[in-house]
Amino acid sequence: MAAHTPASIPDGTSATTDRRRHAVGTEPLLSIRDLTVRFTRAGEEPFTAVDHVSFDVHPGQTVGLVGESGCGKSVTSLAIMGLLPRRGNEVTGEVMFDGTDLLRLGASEMRDRRGRDVAMIFQDPLSSLNPVVPIGLQVTEVIERHRRMKRSEARPIAEELLRKVGIPDPARRLKEYPHQLSGGMRQRALIAMALACEPRLLIADEPTTALDVTIQAQILRLLRELVEESGTALIMITHDLGVVAGLCDRVNVLYGGRIVERADRHELFAAPRHPYTNGLLASIPRLDAPRGRRLDPVPGSVADNLPWDSACAFAPRCSQPIEICRERTPELVDEPSAGPRPRALRCHNPVAPEDQVTAAGRPPSAPSTATTATTTTRTTGTATPAGGGASVAAPRDVVRDERADRPDPSSHIDRHGRPDQPEETR
Ligand SMILES: Nc1ncnc2c1ncn2[C@@H]1O[C@H](COP(=O)(O)OP(=O)(O)OP(=O)(O)O)[C@@H](O)[C@H]1O
Ligand code: SF4
Ligand SMILES: [Mg+2]
Secondary structure (H helix, E strand, O other), rough: OOOOOOOOOOOOHHHHOOOOOOOOOOOEEEEEEEEEEEEEEOOOOOOEEEEEEEEOOOOOOOOEOOOOOOHHHHHHHHHOOOOOOOEEEEEEEEEEEEEHHHHHHOHHHHHHHHOOOOOEEOOHHHOOOOOOEEEEEEHHHHHHHHHHOOOHHHHHHHHHHHOOOOOOOHHHHHHOOOOHOOHHHHHHHHHHHHHHHOOOEEEEOOOOOOOHHHHHHHHHHHHHHEEEHHOOOOEEEEEEEEHHHHHHOEEEEEEEOEEEEEEHHHHHHHHHOOOHHHHHHHOOOOOOOOOOOOOOOOOHHHHHHHOHHOOOOOOOOHOOHHHHHHHHOOOOOEEOOOOOOOOOOEEEOOOOHOOOOOOOOOOOOOOOOHHHHOOOOOOOEOOOOOOOOOOOOOOOOHHHHHHHHOOHHHOOOOOOOOOOOOHHHH
16 A cells, blocks of 8 residues: 555634634544554455544534545444444544544443444434334433433433424324334434434434435534534534535545545635545536536446555546556645635645636536546636526635635535525525
8 A cells, every 4th residue: 555644634723713602622622543444354355444534623613524425434433433343344543532542442431432422323213223112212311321310301301302303293202113203203313312412522424314305404403503502523424515515614525435635615615626526516416507407427436446555546537637646646735725724635636726616516618527537628717607696616816815705605505506595594
């Protein structure tokens, strides 16, 4: 494997940069360094699912982990939680939580931390709930254990939590078993259990994928409130850039188990630098796009990946590879940014400003990534969104100089790629 230079993690955030009720702490609550997970099942080729991943999460901060299926989002979170199977894998690196390396804790110490300090909303609700225990008892037990309350005190809190996550008639639902709830309700019950713990760090693995749009919005609002009011540090795992736009402060884009781009949300949406990030933005369905305009998915699949050892894994799918991409592994290096924190980028040939697809849409004359696997046509000037709205795609110098005067580019799409309304008018 190519020598790997751990990226510096300059995520230190000054309280003055975040206008929030609960200011982001200056010291990270969670510091992940070179987290690597290798599956080593007997009789199978070892497989590195998470490869030297490093990032920080501060109290009161929401950090996104974004990437397509199989890029290592869930394995990263399960490694943080100490929930990977004991056999058949190697986990290395550091997961420092408030000064303690969670990877070095014994099983019972880690069990104690889970729920109290660190909680997770799992991607698969059915397998995360006990099928033979009523939902109410499962939520109540969590409250009894973690808030040290009697059952009679915990029950009304459980009912209120179910109401908060949008479960209708919670008093009745508390008596029901997981199989009697719809998939969306089970997901909400899990979210209620995670909120009941009042954790210092919450990992939410695709928490809203199974939910309809109104409930999604409700859950995202709840998570935002939790972060702002109690200073919870939140890791939001999603493949939905709309969720990122609405919730995350800082975003890590993962590809093939490695971070390929890290930036503040505004930066990422205003000026994506990695071709994969650019491709993700181009693939968002847009209601304001002209009729008949086809989607621009990232071509190919993860099955096309090259090994990271001596190349860029994304090269076979990239819209603008150059010779070195198949010869040398790109390192994750810091770049200057328009914001308070640097951007980190792993790419030999980053996307030029005139080719950047922003939240407002792709440059009008830019080619489809699906049809330009080897070449990229340069467009000039500032891009105009397809619907003819305000221009937000901008060359980097414009981004740098006019940021304060422009609307937040990420606010231009909602969770479904639609042009978004300001929060107050929703
Ligand atoms: N227990 C396991 N044993 C072997 N390989 C595994 C195991 N768990 C996950 N993997 C592999 O690790 C890679 C990353 O999986 P992971 O579940 O983290 O993906 P993901 O990014 O969460 O995808 P999705 O968006 O579909 O949830 C995948 O290739 C997956 O097949
Ligand atoms: S330009 Fe090269 S290094 Fe950058 S993503 Fe494309 S293939 Fe990878
Ligand atoms: Mg997953």
